[in-house]
Amino acid sequence: MKDTLGTVAVGLLFGFCLHRIGFGSWDEVHKMFTFASLRLLLGFGGAVALLALGFALIAKLQHPKWAPRPIHKGTIPGGILFGVGWALCGACPSIALVQLGDGQWLSLLSLAGIVLGNALYAPIHARWLRFDSGTCAND
Amino acid sequence: MTYWPLWLCALALAGVALIHWLLLGRMFAVSGRFTALTDALRLRKKDSDSQTSLSQEELMEALRAATLAEFGLSEEQAATLDAELHVPVQPAPPLLPKPKQSAAVHLLFFVAIALGAALSAHLAGAHSDRALFFATFGHHPLALGTVLFGGGLLVGFGTRMAGGCTSGHGLCGVSRFQPGSLLATVSFFGAGILTSLLLGALR
Numbered sequence: 001m002k003d004t005l006g007t008v009a010v011g012l013l014f015g016f017c018l019h020r021i022g023f024g025s026w027d028e029v030h031k032m033f034t035f036a037s038l039r040l041l042l043g044f045g046g047a048v049a050l051l052a053l054g055f056a057l058i059a060k061l062q063h064p065k066w067a068p069r070p071i072h073k074g075t076i077p078g079g080i081l082f083g084v085g086w087a088l089c090g091a092c093p094s095i096a097l098v099q100l101g102d103g104q105w106l107s108l109l110s111l112a113g114i115v116l117g118n119a120l121y122a123p124i125h126a127r128w129l130r131f132d133s134g135t136c137a138n139d
Numbered sequence: 140m141t142y143w144p145l146w147l148c149a150l151a152l153a154g155v156a157l158i159h160w161l162l163l164g165r166m167f168a169v170s171g172r173f174t175a176l177t178d179a180l181r182l183r184k185k186d187s188d189s190q191t192s193l194s195q196e197e198l199m200e201a202l203r204a205a206t207l208a209e210f211g212l213s214e215e216q217a218a219t220l221d222a223e224l225h226v227p228v229q230p231a232p233p234l235l236p237k238p239k240q241s242a243a244v245h246l247l248f249f250v251a252i253a254l255g256a257a258l259s260a261h262l263a264g265a266h267s268d269r270a271l272f273f274a275t276f277g278h279h280p281l282a283l284g285t286v287l288f289g290g291g292l293l294v295g296f297g298t299r300m301a302g303g304c305t306s307g308h309g310l311c312g313v314s315r316f317q318p319g320s321l322l323a324t325v326s327f328f329g330a331g332i333l334t335s336l337l338l339g340a341l342r
Contacts, residue, residue, distance in 0.1 A: 004244050006162045010155065011248040015255025017151040022142035024256060025267035030275070033328075033335030039145050044309070046149025047156070051314035054157045059315075066166065069308070069317035078301025079308075079326025081293045086327065087334035089290025090272065092305040093298060094169040096291065097249050101256030102267050109284050113291020118170070119177040120292075121299040129300075 015098055024098035026090030033087055073131040089113070140265030156310050165239065168307030170298035172245040179242035199224060275342050301326070 022028035022040065032040035058064065086092050089110045091099060096114055099107035143151065159167035203224065207217055260266055276286050298304040301323040303312060309327075312320020 003163060003240070004247065007240065007244055007248050008251045010159050010162060011251025012255040012258070013158070014155045015252035015257075016259045017155055017255075018252070019256040019259035019267065020143045020263070021148045021151060022267065025142075025269065026272035027268045027270060028142065030271055030335050030338070033331045034339050035332075039142070040148065043145045043148025044152065046145065047152035047310060048314045050149060050153035051156055051310055052316075054153060055160075055311075055315050058157075058160065064160075066315065069303070069312045069315075069319040071319045071322050072302070074300040074302065075319050075322045076326045078297045078299070079323040080330040081297030082301060082304065083297070083327035083330025083332075084334045085290040085293025085295075085297055087290075087331040087338065089287045089294065091291065092169075092294060093173055094249075094252055094306065097252040098256040099267070101253035101258075102260050103257075104267070104269070106283060106287055109287040110291035110294070113288045113293075114173065114295035114298075115177060117292040117295025117297070118173045118299045119181060119295075121296050122178065122181060125300075 014094065015101055018094065018098045019102060023092075023095050024102050024104075029086070029090045029095075074129070085113075085117075140263055140267065152310060156306065156314075166307065166311050168303060168311065170304035171307055172240075172248060173295065174299055175240070176242050176245045179245075275338055297327070 018024055021043065028037070028040060031037040032044075035041070059066075082092075089096075089107075091107065091110045091114070093114055096107050096111040100111065142148075156167040159165065203217075203220065206212070206220065212220065276282055294304075301308065303309075303320065303323060305327075308317075308320040308323040313324050
């Protein structure tokens with residue numbers, strides 16, 4: 001129960017923050033990718049820097065068992081497909097939900113695409129690819 | 140609408156990822172939740188497909204009778220067969236590691252993200268800007284639908300193939316200097332930059 005409530009609380013906070021940051025705006029994402037505005041790019045970089053400090057501290061205090069994230073055959077092609085898709089629809093996975101909350105109902109199509117693309121990958125991977133893609137779901 | 144300044148963006152993104160770990164004991168990774176959710180749907184369907192109308196006992200009884208008939212076994216040999224059949228069977232290992240959170244909780248997380256964004260839009264009295272979006276792709280519903288659905292397909296497929304997205308690789312993986320995350324992040328930012336520059340040139 002605590003886990004469920006905590007998950008909902010983090011989701012609410014995350015959705016609120018993403019909307020205020022501007023990640024739910026196709027225009028802002030486009031300006032980030034074309035360097036027309038450095039706000040999101042540097043904001044993201046700043047977050048990574050803060051997290052590097054935070055996670056280093058957590059690693060020292062808690063000694064957590066974090067799954068390593070090695071390079072595999074899907075790292076580059078998967079990343080490229082994701083990047084092209086993100087630039088087109090303006091949504092990385094959580095952003096489609098932010099856009100829906102913002103009232104962008106057309107983003108239902110992006111969300112449907114994300115769910116379908118994710119589901120389609122599994123049988124294609126099992127049939128033809130068969131490398132360890134190390135999904136975050138195991139963390 | 141007016142967005143947060145750079146420093147607040149950095150603080151908020153880092154804060155959410157850290158709170159996710161400290162509160163839930165899990166690394167913050169949104170595409171992983173999509174994977175867990177679609178797997179739960181796919182595998183539940185597969186499980187129900189493979190279920191037969193016979194109970195376990197009825198099935199074993201039928202198999203035993205068929206085996207005896209096929210090989211013409213004596214009662215003595217049948218007793219040996221019975222002993223073998225009653226050896227406790229090792230349960231088959233599951234196809235995938237059992238997800239730590241249920242599909243319902245993943246779904247709740249997604250609904251919460253949308254509600255959080257709706258709250259932000261309501262309090263700000265403003266929505267995310269999309270003028271450039273319409274300037275780039277026009278207003279025809281078919282064109283917009285193709286871009287959004289096609290883009291979404293690439294995002295869903297690509298994030299699962301790369302094993303993570305902006306949260307799991309970009310924020311949490313890069314900040315822990317994980318080689319796979321660094322390479323994935325360079326790949327998706329690079330592809331995003333090239334695609335967007337191309338879209339801008341064509342506009």
